[in-house]
Amino acid sequence: MAFVGLLAGLIVVIITPKEEEPQIDVTMADVIVAFPGASAQQVESLIAIPGERILDEIEGIEHIYSMSAHGRAVITVQFEVGIPRQEALVRLYNQVFSHSDWFPDDLGAHQPVVRPLGIDDVPILSLTLFDPSGRQSGEDLTRLARALEVELKRVPGTRDVFTIGAVPDRVDILFDPALLAGFGLSVTDLAAAIQASNAAGAEVRITRDGVSIPIEPGQPLTEVDALPGLVVGLRDGAAVYLSDVAEIRRGETVPDAMVQLGFGPGAADHHGELFTAVTLAIAKKPGENAVVIARDLQARVDMLRGRVIPDDIGVQITRDYGKTAGEKSRKLITDLVMATFSVVLLVLAAMGWRQALIVGLSVIVTLLLTLVFSWAWGFTLNRVSLFALIFSIGILVDDAIVIVENISRRLRSSDRGLREIIPAAVDEVGTPTIMATLTVTAALLPMAFVTGLMGPYMSPIPINASAGMVISQIVAFVLAPWLAVRLLRHDKSMGQASDGGGGASAARGVNKHVQRFFRRLFEPFLGAQVWRRRGLAAGVIFLTLVAASLPVFTAVILKMLPFDDKSEVQVVIDMPEHTPVEQTLRVLTEMGRYLETVPEVSDWQAYAGTASPINFNGLVRQYYLRAEPWQGDLQINLIDDRRRQSHDIAQDLRDPLTEIGKRFGAAVKIVEVPPGPPVLSPVVAEVYGPDHETRAALA
Incomplete structure (x- = not known):
């Protein structure tokens, strides 16, 4: 059973999708x-x-x-x-x-x-295309992005692939009114002729000599070179071409949205340089492994280098949730291993290497079986589900430690064989450990019924921890005694009979320094002096009152979750209404120039007149609707190797960026990725009034 549990757990660790955030049906x-x-x-x-x-x-x-x-x-x-x-x-x-x-x-x-x-509409990977030489225009980068959309959509597991900041092609047709009048044409005739030529009719078939020939009338315009030869009218039986009455040239599009890419001090290249760019955003299908899909997408981009992507075009990875999910998983799994190792070391110091080996194997089997349960329940490997295991490891080891310690104690005080001692030892502590398991489970499970986003977001903690408690109980009753039979029977010193009272028997095998420390700590309160015990009780009550008063006097700030160290920070600006997109981009560029002095900044992207690739927070706050020319986003990516956390960096950015925004009349918001489920805003109020102007002024 233990071997099957180990094998199943290892397989589940490999096949379970790894994500940064839990999957929520929102x-x-x-x-x-x-x-x-x-x-x-x-x-x-x-x-x-x-x-x-x-x-x-x-x-x-x-x-x-x-x-x-x-x-x-x-x-x-x-x-x-x-x-x-x-x-x-x-x-x-x-x-x-x-x-x-x-x-x-x-x-x-x-x-x-x-x-x-839904949550799967959040892109897991974004690629920003730019030309370091500055020769390629926004239209050229857009055409390249459209070609990459087709290629990247072929990667299994991808869902939506779209381009942000795309600049459409534009063709200018400059007509001469005198020429039009000379040919008896009007501007309406030109527009109708172009529209009619840019359409294909339904397929028809003509049968000739026993062969059915498909004919599709018309052909959509795909090239600018086809426009000069377009027939727009007839004069004296001769065709009048568009080139006869108009000048045709490729025009410079004034985009509705603009994207720029800049690099900070943390970048390997291009520090201080600014480039016109477009961003490709890729989302994954539900239940897919973000780590694998992000890796496959980057491999496809590398394969397309030199074929679809010219060698002189830069591709900057400006979001990689697959990488961050993998790093979070590895870090939490490492913490889980270290926590298990610490427990084993503690048991080793207190009881011996054989008991430590039994407890260690029991904990490992329990954790792996809990991961199997988590996978069967539908959870992914994310920071919340892995935190649930780290959180619960302190209570998961109790059952195995209690069982092993009681078996060891009975071995020290009895000459009987292991097969006689173990059932009695397990039975002696069985009822208390079962009651402890049920009590802890009863304390954890109510958390699974919390409503709103917080409930499903945090549900891996009560569900995984409760399942782990039940599994640890089974492992302690089944695996730990079996391992004790296999391992403890070889310890000859444990079979000697006790000589002395129960206190000596209980203390046998305990480190002498540990015994001395606890005797000095507790014996003063166990004697005949009642005032010492009363003083201890008064001290405990006083410290409890002091601890309870800390939140009241704001010495300790109460909050739902601690700040998390993220790899990104977002700045959202709102210019006065009807501000042109060029002015919005100018403000974002000024802020970006300041970011080039912040040592932790790797790169930044300015999105004017469009939203940056949304995250879970942006999905709930509907940032994807930000498409007015006076709205803009600044997406800031931080280097991995840094001392300051993202929250500290965001706090330091607030005042300088707000000051830059004030010079241009912009409202600036620093938006951090929340450590838990997002909300519309920390405070949301409904404002009622007789008209829009009054409500806006009050708001």
């Missing part, structure tokens, strides 16, 4: 309704408010938010945590399309579009 969806030409107030009254009422009828809805802008409404529906994604989306689709008449058909609004979102 289903969100955006219902988007386009309403061309309508003001924000009209969109709110005609689309958003009626839509909220209809969607609020769905069972299992936790929150509904709506955003009304010029020509568009976005209604966000967040389901209760734990509702299966498929079931939630079916309810939403049924409600939306069975009540799609919530606005009149002749209103001019388009049909609703439902865009579901």
Whole structure:
């Protein structure tokens, strides 16, 4: 059984998907309704408010938010945590399309579009493309990114592959009004001719000589060179070409969004340089191993170097959650091994190497079997599930230690054989250890029923720890006695009979220095002097009151989770409305120039008029909707080898970046990746008022 448990546990460690965050069923969806030409107030009254009422009828809805802008409404529906994604989306689709008449058909609004979102929409890898020489334009980088999208989508396990900061191609057609009039054409005729030529008709078949020949009329325009020969009219029986009445040239696109890449002091190359860039973001399918997929994607990029990716194009990995998940897993597994080793050393010092070997093997089997249970339950290997094992190792070893210690004690005080001693020794402490296991399990399990995001996020701790307690109990009753028969029977010194009282028997085998220390510590309180015991009780009460008063006087700050040391920090800025995207990029660039003086910064990306690749925090806060020209993100990556934690770096960045933002009228927010499940904001308030101006002023 032990061998099977060891083998199964090792296999599970290899095959279980490794991720940084736990998998949570938190289903969100955006219902988007386009309403061309309508003001924000009209969109709110005609689309958003009626839509909220209809969607609020769905069972299992936790929150509904709506955003009304010029020509568009976005209604966000967040389901209760734990509702299966498929079931939630079916309810939403049924409600939306069975009540799609919530606005009149002749209103001019388009049909609703439902865009579901979940934790697997968060990209695990982002690649930023740039040209160190500066010869390639944003359009060139966009064409390369589109080609890479096709190649990277072929990697098994990938889900969404998309480009951020893409610059579309543009062709300028400059017509001469005099020439148009001379040929009897108008601008409308040109537009109609180009539109008609940029379409393909349905396939038809012509049968000739017993052969069916497929014919597809028309062909979409794919090259700029095809435009000059486009027929736009007839004059005197001769064709009039587009080149006869207009000048055609490739134009410079004014993008709606801009991306730049800069490098800090921690970068190996290009420190202080700034490049135009585009970013490829790749998300994975549910249940896939982030470590393996990220590694395969990078291998595919290396393979495409020189074939699809020119040698002079730089590819900077600006996010790698596979790497961070692997590092977290390795670190936590190392901590788990060190904790187990510490327990074994303690037992070795207290009872001997044979007992330490029994306890060590019992703990290893318990941990591996707990990992098997965790995998069967559906958990992945992430920082929360591994922390649950480290957290519980102190209580997992109790059962084995108690059983082994009682067997050893009976061996020291009896001449009987092991097969007679072990059943009695296990039976003697069996009931207390079972009660201890049930008590600890009863204390842990209520944590699994916490509601909201925190419950499922932290559920590996109570579930894995409780399962580990039960497994450790079974291992202590089955494996530990079996190992004692195999190992302790060879210890001749343990078979000698005791000579003396029970106290001497209990103390036999204990280190003399340890005995002396505890006697000096406890004997003063065990004598006839009652005042000493009363003084001890008063001291304990006083220290308890002091400890309880620390949070009251804010000497100790109470919080849900400690700060985590992350590899990234995000800066979100909001410029005054109607600020052009070029000005937003200028502010981000100024902030980036300051980052080039921070020694822990490896690289940074400025996203103006678009959102950076979202993380779990950005998913909940809906940063993916930030697409206005006056909105921008600054994504900061930190070097791995640093002394300061990311929280300390973020605190030091707050004042300088806020000061830069004030010079341009920008509102600046430093956003850290939270150590636990994200929230919309630490404080969320609803503001009510008679009109938008009053509400905005109060907010």
